[in-house]
Amino acid sequence: MDEPATTRQRMVQATERLLRRRGYAAASWRNVVHEAAAPWGSAYHHFPEGKEQLAAEAVALGGSHVGAALDTALQSTGTVAAAVRRWFALAAENLKGSDFQDGCPVATVALETAPQSATLTGACSTAFARWESTLASAIAREGCSRRRAGELATLVVANLEGALLLSRVRRDTRPLRLAAELLATRLEAELGSSKPPR
Amino acid sequence: MDEPATTRQRMVQATERLLRRRGYAAASWRNVVHEAAAPWGSAYHHFPEGKEQLAAEAVALGGSHVGAALDTALQSTGTVAAAVRRWFALAAENLKGSDFQDGCPVATVALETAPQSATLTGACSTAFARWESTLASAIAREGCSRRRAGELATLVVANLEGALLLSRVRRDTRPLRLAAELLATRLEAELGSSKPPR
Amino acid sequence: MDEPATTRQRMVQATERLLRRRGYAAASWRNVVHEAAAPWGSAYHHFPEGKEQLAAEAVALGGSHVGAALDTALQSTGTVAAAVRRWFALAAENLKGSDFQDGCPVATVALETAPQSATLTGACSTAFARWESTLASAIAREGCSRRRAGELATLVVANLEGALLLSRVRRDTRPLRLAAELLATRLEAELGSSKPPR
Amino acid sequence: MDEPATTRQRMVQATERLLRRRGYAAASWRNVVHEAAAPWGSAYHHFPEGKEQLAAEAVALGGSHVGAALDTALQSTGTVAAAVRRWFALAAENLKGSDFQDGCPVATVALETAPQSATLTGACSTAFARWESTLASAIAREGCSRRRAGELATLVVANLEGALLLSRVRRDTRPLRLAAELLATRLEAELGSSKPPR
DNA sequence: ACATACGGGACCTCCCGTTGCT
DNA sequence: AGCAACGGGAGGTCCCGTATGT
Numbered sequence: 136m137d138e139p140a141t142t143r144q145r146m147v148q149a150t151e152r153l154l155r156r157r158g159y160a161a162a163s164w165r166n167v168v169h170e171a172a173a174p175w176g177s178a179y180h181h182f183p184e185g186k187e188q189l190a191a192e193a194v195a196l197g198g199s200h201v202g203a204a205l206d207t208a209l210q211s212t213g214t215v216a217a218a219v220r221r222w223f224a225l226a227a228e229n230l231k232g233s234d235f236q237d238g239c240p241v242a243t244v245a246l247e248t249a250p251q252s253a254t255l256t257g258a259c260s261t262a263f264a265r266w267e268s269t270l271a272s273a274i275a276r277e278g279c280s281r282r283r284a285g286e287l288a289t290l291v292v293a294n295l296e297g298a299l300l301l302s303r304v305r306r307d308t309r310p311l312r313l314a315a316e317l318l319a320t321r322l323e324a325e326l327g328s329s330k331p332p333r
Numbered sequence: 334m335d336e337p338a339t340t341r342q343r344m345v346q347a348t349e350r351l352l353r354r355r356g357y358a359a360a361s362w363r364n365v366v367h368e369a370a371a372p373w374g375s376a377y378h379h380f381p382e383g384k385e386q387l388a389a390e391a392v393a394l395g396g397s398h399v400g401a402a403l404d405t406a407l408q409s410t411g412t413v414a415a416a417v418r419r420w421f422a423l424a425a426e427n428l429k430g431s432d433f434q435d436g437c438p439v440a441t442v443a444l445e446t447a448p449q450s451a452t453l454t455g456a457c458s459t460a461f462a463r464w465e466s467t468l469a470s471a472i473a474r475e476g477c478s479r480r481r482a483g484e485l486a487t488l489v490v491a492n493l494e495g496a497l498l499l500s501r502v503r504r505d506t507r508p509l510r511l512a513a514e515l516l517a518t519r520l521e522a523e524l525g526s527s528k529p530p531r
Numbered sequence: 532m533d534e535p536a537t538t539r540q541r542m543v544q545a546t547e548r549l550l551r552r553r554g555y556a557a558a559s560w561r562n563v564v565h566e567a568a569a570p571w572g573s574a575y576h577h578f579p580e581g582k583e584q585l586a587a588e589a590v591a592l593g594g595s596h597v598g599a600a601l602d603t604a605l606q607s608t609g610t611v612a613a614a615v616r617r618w619f620a621l622a623a624e625n626l627k628g629s630d631f632q633d634g635c636p637v638a639t640v641a642l643e644t645a646p647q648s649a650t651l652t653g654a655c656s657t658a659f660a661r662w663e664s665t666l667a668s669a670i671a672r673e674g675c676s677r678r679r680a681g682e683l684a685t686l687v688v689a690n691l692e693g694a695l696l697l698s699r700v701r702r703d704t705r706p707l708r709l710a711a712e713l714l715a716t717r718l719e720a721e722l723g724s725s726k727p728p729r
Numbered sequence: 730m731d732e733p734a735t736t737r738q739r740m741v742q743a744t745e746r747l748l749r750r751r752g753y754a755a756a757s758w759r760n761v762v763h764e765a766a767a768p769w770g771s772a773y774h775h776f777p778e779g780k781e782q783l784a785a786e787a788v789a790l791g792g793s794h795v796g797a798a799l800d801t802a803l804q805s806t807g808t809v810a811a812a813v814r815r816w817f818a819l820a821a822e823n824l825k826g827s828d829f830q831d832g833c834p835v836a837t838v839a840l841e842t843a844p845q846s847a848t849l850t851g852a853c854s855t856a857f858a859r860w861e862s863t864l865a866s867a868i869a870r871e872g873c874s875r876r877r878a879g880e881l882a883t884l885v886v887a888n889l890e891g892a893l894l895l896s897r898v899r900r901d902t903r904p905l906r907l908a909a910e911l912l913a914t915r916l917e918a919e920l921g922s923s924k925p926p927r
Numbered sequence: 928a929c930a931t932a933c934g935g936g937a938c939c940t941c942c943c944g945t946t947g948c949t
Numbered sequence: 950a951g952c953a954a955c956g957g958g959a960g961g962t963c964c965c966g967t968a969t970g971t
Contacts, residue, residue: 142954158445160358163938176956179941186939236448245502246441247356250434260502286511289499293508297495301487304443304458310491313484321515340928361964374929377966384965538950554841556754559942572951575944582943632844641898642837643752646830656898682907685895689904693891697883700839700854706887709880713915736932757960770934773963780961 145171150193154240159247191258197240198262216319223315227308277326343369348391352438357445389456395438396460414517421513425506541567546589550636555643587654593636594658612715619711623704673722739765744787748834753841785852791834792856810913817909821902
């Protein structure tokens, strides 16, 4: 195990990197094969449906990275409110750690391709839905209706994306911190009675 | 006044339309001159610094449109909380009215070009800053420290962009309604009794 | 015998189909293996000399199909003149039956590749020569010098190809009927005295 | 007058040359701009509808060349029968003069692109129709019903194309001579009463 | 202010043929 | 016989910016 990544995997990873940093337009085959040190001649062997397929897989990969950070945050904290704070802090770290170069691969592709490519919009939608589903489950577990849990999860994701965008443009992570605070306060207010935060 | 739009104006307007709907990549000269029914021969006469200049002006125009909606919302309501609800509702209307085709021109360009083009990132940043400044003034007028007013304004803008993104991807305006509710509640809580939030 | 077609056979047949309908350029390996439901992995096992070999065999197969129609026509009629009429009528049927999609695989390849590929030009030439030889023998049997029989055979083939081309472009089989009439009349005139047409 | 050919004209001419010699597939932009010594960057300036537009114009040009040869033949001879002989002889000369490299640009494109491109099939059809129309008028002038004149014209064109194809593949102009003889004899027979053929 | 043309390059897609491994 | 991957290149399209003439 832990074999060296296959060409195909390297291409998806490279694409995800490019999407994060410079968006869909920059994820050209040329850039991808260069970044991945992959053979250009077999691009369409691995991705017979072309660039959309490659990008869709990269979006899925990017989404799973962010989702993994959410899982980590949930596991390392006791309440959803704390997890949200942690999740947003991780996002802020990544942003700052890349000198504000790495944005959210999902959001970038979503805005750049919606509503032209159903495939890609679908991939973005799926990524968002997964985060929301994870969040909603965690929220519901703290004693909240499934319906309201879903709404709160949507708000968390919306705030993450909005704050990430603003933080990136301003080169300042404050929006992420403010959004985390806004959400955590609200979550504690709505869930607090039934679940003592440790 | 109210003269017919000049060639130059038509080009900026057409570009703004293209940015909203299909992003920076679609705002090619070819598409712009076609959409604007403008002569290609004088493109570089009007915009000697090229496509970036054109796009920057289009972002500014798009930003002013959204800003105008905010002004309208503030004038037609009594509190900032109500104005935010109204502002987000207007955004939802525009989104739905265009069959979820028209997104925010500022956000799209911001993600697509940051951090490659300082000019364009600056234009986006300026647009966001203008909305925040308007909001911050209105919030401060309801009895809040300038500092906290600025933070709340940032949160409003972050939520607008995040919710708009989610609403567009899902083809459902619910995220915008939820975000408006979250913000309005918080604004009322912090400003409501006339002042003392904490 | 009458076993299921081998992979190799299916590939040649698929190629012949593609040549007839869309020409040499459309007979890419990708299209061929898809049409034939054949494994790409063994393409160069079966056709070690590459695409030219495949196409040459497909031309030969196509030529034999047309030649078989000629044999049928000769057997089911009493004179060469009648056989020509029948042959052209069969060609018209095939053309119309395919909604004017199926042309002559030999002619298409001949024009598309002559004079670049000696192999393919040779394959086409052989196909034409076979039809002419069959015709010439039949004509000579009706009492005509071998020399003149060969000339008349050439004229029949030239008219078939020319009329097929015109009929296909116009989506109208009239040119084939006219050419058949022209040839039959001439054949009857030159052979008529010695061989009463039934 | 007799100005140097424009870039656009040179491109069409070069394309016509390539179509004649090597078919539609060989008329790539790369080959065209090389042959025409034209700037590749303005290809789509001159032919905004792309390769099909270029090829359609080249087919029209090629068709007009062949048509001009027909006009010449008609003017330099006394009867249609003689003109057909002359026309076919000119075709044979061109074929032989190019060492059997130059075929008919119209026929090649017709077979290669029919029925995929309506534009190109139309261009080919138009070229054929023009020759037929010229021929039909000339035939009718010799005392033949318009209807029969049209049929005979079709036969002439079909024989030209078929014989040209065979002559090219065989590297031997005999098919063209035989076809001319066949047609001339028939024309003389059908028109003979009013115009002594011999 | 506008038109026509140049000029080089990037885009995605698809091509043909080869190479080791079953 | 068949497979997965490689490898370089050509295909048509469209890009941005510039250069001349009015």
